[in-house]
Amino acid sequence: KGYLSSDSYETNRLMVLDDIDKFIKTVVDSKGNAADILIVSPIVSSNAYRKGERLAPIIYRDSSDRISGLLKSATTRREGIIANLDIAPFISEYFGCSTDNYVGQSFKVVHANDNYEFIKKLNKYTAFIYMNRTEVLSIFAIYEILIVILIFIILQLKPKNNKLNNLYRFLILSNIAIPIALLLLPVLWPDTLLKAIVEMLVLTGILTIIAAIFKKERIDGVILLTGLTCALLSADIMLGSTLIKNGFLGYDPIIGARYYGIGNEYMGILIGCTLVFSTAILDRFKLSKWTVSLIYALIIIAIGYPGFGANVGGSITAVFAFLFVMFKLYNERLKIKHILFIIIAVPIFIGLLALIDIYILTDTSHLGNAIGQIRAGGIDVIISIIIRKVSMNIKLFNVSIWSKVLVISLGVLGLLFYRPFGVAKQVFNKYKNLKIGLQGLLVACVVTFLVNDSGV
Numbered sequence: 265k266g267y268l269s270s271d272s273y274e275t276n277r278l279m280v281l282d283d284i285d286k287f288i289k290t291v292v293d294s295k296g297n298a299a300d301i302l303i304v305s306p307i308v309s310s311n312a313y314r315k316g317e318r319l320a321p322i323i324y325r326d327s328s329d330r331i332s333g334l335l336k337s338a339t340t341r342r343e344g345i346i347a348n349l350d351i352a353p354f355i356s357e358y359f360g361c362s363t364d365n366y367v368g369q370s371f372k373v374v375h376a377n378d379n380y381e382f383i384k385k386l387n388k389y390t391a392f393i394y395m396n397r398t399e400v401l402s403i404f405a406i407y408e409i410l411i412v413i414l415i416f417i418i419l420q421l422k423p424k425n426n427k428l429n430n431l432y433r434f435l436i437l438s439n440i441a442i443p444i445a446l447l448l449l450p451v452l453w454p455d456t457l458l459k460a461i462v463e464m465l466v467l468t469g470i471l472t473i474i475a476a477i478f479k480k481e482r483i484d485g486v487i488l489l490t491g492l493t494c495a496l497l498s499a500d501i502m503l504g505s506t507l508i509k510n511g512f513l514g515y516d517p518i519i520g521a522r523y524y525g526i527g528n529e530y531m532g533i534l535i536g537c538t539l540v541f542s543t544a545i546l547d548r549f550k551l552s553k554w555t556v557s558l559i560y561a562l563i564i565i566a567i568g569y570p571g572f573g574a575n576v577g578g579s580i581t582a583v584f585a586f587l588f589v590m591f592k593l594y595n596e597r598l599k600i601k602h603i604l605f606i607i608i609a610v611p612i613f614i615g616l617l618a619l620i621d622i623y624i625l626t627d628t629s630h631l632g633n634a635i636g637q638i639r640a641g642g643i644d645v646i647i648s649i650i651i652r653k654v655s656m657n658i659k660l661f662n663v664s665i666w667s668k669v670l671v672i673s674l675g676v677l678g679l680l681f682y683r684p685f686g687v688a689k690q691v692f693n694k695y696k697n698l699k700i701g702l703q704g705l706l707v708a709c710v711v712t713f714l715v716n717d718s719g720v
Contacts, residue, residue: 332376441475443530450507546698
C-alpha cells in the first residue's frame with residue numbers, strides 16, 4: 265500500500281475483494297445449500313483502525329439452519345461479538361474433533377432480525393467508547409482529585425458560612441453521583457464526545473441536587489446515592505450487565521480484558537458503596553444487624569456468581585471485607601478465631617463458585633476456564649497467573665490516572681485525622697457503625713489490590 269497511489273491502491277483492493285467474492289460463489293454453486301462457509305478477517309483495514317473500529321469481521325453461513333442471526337460464544341457471552349480464540353474450537357467441533365485443550369470456546373448462531381444493522385450499530389458504538397474512554401474517565405479522575413483537595417482546603421478554613429458548608433457537601437455528593445451517571449449514560453446513547461460529557465454532567469447535577477434535598481440528617485444524601493448505586497449495579501449485573509458493558513466505566517471488548525459480568529472499576533465502587541450504605545443505615549435507622557448481612561449476601565452473589573458478576577478477585581474482596589465488618593459490628597475487638605474464620609471462608613466460597621461453574625452452568629466463566637488450565641498445566645499455570653496479576657498491577661500503578669487519585673486521596677484522608685483537629689473523631693463518635701464500615705473499606709482496599717490484576 266505504501267508504494268501505491270490512492271487510486272491504484274483502491275483499484276487493486278476492489279480486485280482482491282472481487283476475487284474473494286467469485287471464490288465464495290464458486291464454492292456455493294458447487295455445494296448448493298450444503299455449503300457451510302466461514303469468512304474470517306484476522307485484522308481490520310488501516311482506515312477502520314484509525315477510527316477505532318478494531319473488531320475484525322467474521323461471517324458464518326450455516327447450511328443446516330438458514331436463519332438470520334448473530335454469533336455468540338461462552339467466551340464473550342455477547343451477541344455479535346466472539347473472541348478470535350473461539351474460531352479454532354469451532355472448526356474442531358465442526359469436524360468432530362476434541363476441543364478440550366483450547367482456551368477459547370466454540371461459537372453458535374442466535375436468531376436476530378436485522379442482524380446487519382445490529383452489527384453496524386454495535387461496531388460504531390464500541391469504537392466510540394474505545395476512542396473516547398480515556399478522555400471521559402480522565403475528566404472524572406481529575407474532578408475527583410480537585411474535589412478532594414478543595415474539600416480539604418475548605419475544612420481547614422472551618423467555615424461557619426452556611427453557603428460554604430453547603431458547597432463542600434454538594435461537592436462530596438457529586439463525587440458519589442458520577443459513577444451512577446456513567447452507568448446510566450448508555451441509556452441516552454451519546455454518539456459524540458461532547459454529548460457524552462454534557463450528558464454525564466447533567467445526570468451528575470440532577471442526582472446531586474436530588475441527594476442534597478434530603479438533608480434532615482447530613483448523612484441522608486450519602487445514604488441515598490450509595491444505596492442507589494448498589495441497587496442499580498446489582499440489578500444490571502443480574503439482568504446481563506447491559507449498562508456496564510456499554511459504559512465508559514465498564515470494560516472494552518476491543519481490549520479483550522473482560523467481556524461480561526462486573527469489571528474491577530464497578531466492583532470497587534459496588535463494594536465501597538455497600539460498606540458505606542449498610543453501616544450508615546444502621547446509624548440512621550433502627551434496623552437489625554441481620555439486615556446488613558442480607559445486603560452483603562446479595563452483593564456477594566451479584567459479584568461472584570459465575571452467571572452474574574463472575575469476578576473472582578471481587579468475590580474474595582467482598583467476602584473478606586463483609587465478614588470483617590459483620591464481626592466488628594457484633595464484637596468490639598476482632599479475635600484470632602474471627603480472623604481464622606474469614607481466612608477459611610474465602611477459599612471455601614471460591615471453591616463453591618468453581619463447582620457451580622464447572623458442573624452446573626453450561627457457559628463456563630473465567631474461574632472454570634482457569635481451573636481447567638490448572639488441571640492441564642499444574643503448578644506452572646498458577647505461577648503464571650500470579651506473575652501476570654502482579655506485573656499488571658505494577659504496570660497500572662505506574663501509568664493509570666487512578667493511581668494518582670488513590671495517592672492523593674490517601675494523603676488527604678491521612679491529614680484529616682490531624683487537621684482540623686478532632687474532625688475525624690466527631691464523625692466517628694456520631695456514626696459508630698459507619699466508622700466500622702470505613703474500616704472495612706480500608707481492608708477491602710488492601711485485599712482487592714493484592715488479588716486483582718487491576719487492583720488500583
